[in-house]
Amino acid sequence: MKINKTVWKRISIVSLLLLFIFTIIYSWKDQPVALPENPIGEAIDSSKVPLEGEYKELLDELENEQEDNESEEDKDDNEKEEKEQEDGPEEKDEEKEEGNKDELTEDLNDQIERKSGETSEESNEKSKDSNAYKDADGNRVDKESPNISLDSETNDNSEENEYFTTTIKDGETVTESNYEFRVIHKENDYKVKKTEVLLNGKVVEKFNGKVTLDEDENIIGVKVTYEDKNKNTFTVTKTYTVYFVSDEIIIITNLDDGKVVQNENFSFNAEALLGDETIPLYITHNGNELDVAEDNQYNVVLQEGENEFVLLAEARGKKAKSTYSIVFEKKEEEIIIETDVENETVADPTYSFYAVAKADENQIDLKATLNGDTIHDDGGGNYSVTLNEGENKIYFEASHNGNTAKASYTVIYTKPDGGKEDEDVEQTIKLRINDLADGQTLKNSVHTFNVEAINDDGSRLTGQDVSISASNNGESISPNWVNDAHVSFTMNVQDGANNITVTAKDQNGNIGTMNMTVQGEIAGEGEPIGHVTLSLEATTIGLGYLIPPTQVELYANERGSETIDRVFEEYGITYEYTGTHENGFYLSHLSMPGLYDTKPKVPEDLAELVRDIADRFDEEDHSSDSLGEFDFTNGSGWMYSVNSTYPNVGFADYYFKEGDVIRIRYTLALGADIGGGMPGMDFGKEW
Incomplete structure (x- = not known):
């Protein structure tokens, strides 16, 4: 049969094209070629890239298999050749060649993945140099991802956490199968190329912040591929163990079995869960049942030696029990x-x-x-x-x-006068006591009084190397406090006569003595013993009397802090203080209805003096609903006087007596504006 010219022409073109392709392939076959940066990625792009190293043998094996397959298929192909030529030989050859490429690529990828799994330990060691991992699907992870974030404040210096950390708690037990966590990348110079999450050896597809756990032990792996500034990629992997227990009682506690402590006061947390439900937990300490703690925190006193804690929970036919031993080794205190x-x-x-x-x-x-x-x-x-x-x-x-x-x-x-009797020494120091008088009757079992040492012209000597002592019926009275203004004493009042002697001496042997006798008629605890006059004043800021001078009933052995507490409650005043009502009481702030109905206004002459001595003064700088220390200026606060004398002890250490006049006053200048400043510091006027 005669073949027309067109067919011969087509056969010649196809033959030349095939000869050219096989010549190129043959010329590449024995040439040494370096391993691509990413064999997986390159294999996806081209099935005909020659390889060397551990992957080259895979390609050789695949080519041999391909040749065997081709020889087996030759017979069938020859039988169909005539038909294929009639249908278009060029088109069929091209489809066949493309199919071979795809099949080779698929087989190569499968075997490389198996090979990579067999040598994963070695590959991890070489990952920075070999660039063994690369994002094959081209996905990019950045700061906008809801499950991947950069954290510049993470402070983890361990080598294994140099690149990223997670919110997974390694080793924890959970009762929900849906387990949520985040991968937190630390801020550095590396670019995140790919983040993979594996659960029990399987890649979690499209990780969205949660995984579904299997019953019992679960291994969660996080694998992150980074790229450095030189375009080199490397992979960092971390694994965690999380236990999922469903429908079982779980006892959660921070007790540490066998722990040794040196403090007998011991605290711990414990609770029991069945699924999501909190169930009763019964705890015994050395056989003694502990009261149920609503906040799951227990406090016990340990016995020296071993202490046994048994935790028991039962619900819906299920039961869980845990036992812990805590050892208390008593430490010798210094x-x-x-x-x-x-x-x-x-x-x-x-x-x-x-x-x-x-x-x-x-x-x-x-x-x-x-x-x-x-x-x-x-x-x-x-x-x-x-x-x-x-x-x-x-x-x-x-x-x-x-x-x-x-x-x-x-x-x-040793007396400074060489031991002379007091009566042989000239009385050159005068004493002033404003809240105790000769012949006075006292009904309290305790009484506070203040002593000032002065010279002939009335100037204070207290604090100028002058010592002041006092006694009652020959028993020394300990002073409460000593400052340059006066010395305060609180004495125990005896029934009957109380012979009080007060003595002042200086370094030069000068002396002053005052003797008086007061009668004690001690009332029963809490009995009324008379009245005092009490006022609360804020005249220095133009608010006048907050409590006008008021008669207040006084009770036996009542502290000053208790007296003002009764009065403040009656007037609806709330207050803040330091110390306690029994010791060191200081009134710092108070609030009352209508406190600032009138706008505070500091008198101009006082304001000028305060500006001269204060570090800070501002008439608008005060609390909105209270009045107290540091309002307006740094020298402000509450002070009190008893019979025109400002005690140097707090309300808790002062016991008022019948007839006392008590003024609680607001100062802007440490008392200098109300007659209560330290010697030489008063303004010479009271506002």
Whole structure:
């Protein structure tokens, strides 16, 4: 049969084209070619890229298999060749060649993945250099992803967390199968190319912030591929274990079995869950059942040695029990007495010192005595006592948890006049006592009074190397506080006569003495003993009387802080304070209805003086609903006077008596504007 020219022409063109293709392939076959940066990615792009290294043998094997397959198919192909030529040989050859490419690519990818799995440990070690991982699907992860974020504040210096961390709690047990977590990339110079999450060895497709856990143990893997500034890629992998237990009772606690502690006071948390439901948990400590804690926090006192905790929960036919042992090893406490008392000789009978006791840096109670009599501090470890002439024994003792510390000192007081009797010394110092008078009757069992030392012209000497002491019926009265204005004393009043002696001496031997006798008619605890006059004043800021002078009933042995508390409650006044109603009470702020109905206005002459001495003064700078310290200026606050004298102790340490006049006044200048400033600091006028 004669073949027309057109067919021959087509056959010649196809033959030349096939000869050219196989010549190129043959010329590449034995040429050494470097491994591409990403064999997986390159294999996807081209099935004919020659490989070397561990992947080349895969390609050789695949080509051999392809040749075998082609030889088996040759016979069938020859039988169909004539038909294919009639249908268009060029088109069929091109489809066949393209199909071979696709099949080779698919087989190569499968085997490379298996190969990569077999050598994953080695590949991880070489990942930075080999660029073994690359985002094949082209997806980009950035800051806008809801499950991937950059965190510049993450502070994790461990090497394994250099690139990213997660919110997964490794080793935790959960009762919900839907487990949510976030992958947190740390801010650095690397670009995130791809983030993969694996659950029990399987890649989680389209991770959206949660995975579905299997029953019992689950291994969660997070694999992140990064790219550095040189376009090199590397992969970092972290794995976690999370346990999912459904429909089982779980006891959650921070008890640590076998833990050794050195503090007998022990706290722990514990709760029981059945699914999402909290169920009752019963706990025993050394066989004794503990009260149920609503907040799941338990506090116990451990016994020395081993302590057994049994946690038991039962519900819906299920039961769970856990046992823990906590060992309490009693630590020998070190008790320290800190004081500035020394064995010394002094010429001043008024002796002030500091002393506190501590056990392992925690302050504890300290017992202090002077010549066998108990003495008390001001609540902050400060003492002030009156020494007897000659030797004085100061003794300290502190105990805690069966341990005791002791300390003793000897302080010798020698009179500055060489030991002359007081009556032989000229009385050159005058004494002024405003709240105690000769012949007075006292109904309280305690009484507070203040003493000033003055010279002939009435100028204060208190604080100018002058010591003041007092006694009642020969018993020394310890001073409450000493400052340049006066010395305050609180004495125990005895039924009947109280013979009070007050003495002042200076370094030059000058002396002043005052003797008086007051009668004690001690009332029963809480009995009415008379009245005082009390007022609350804010005249320095133009608000006048907040409480006008008012008669207030007084009760036996009532502290000043308790008296004002009754009055303030009656007037609807709420207040803030430091210290307690029993010790160190200081009135800091108060509020009352209509407090600022009138706008505060500081008198101009007072405002000018305050500006001169204050670091800060602003008439608009005050609390909106209260009045107290640091409003308007840094020297503001509440002070009180009793019979025109400003005590140097707080309300809690002052006991009012029948007839006292008490003025609680607001100052802008540490008392200088109300007659209560330190010596030489008063403005010479009261507002």
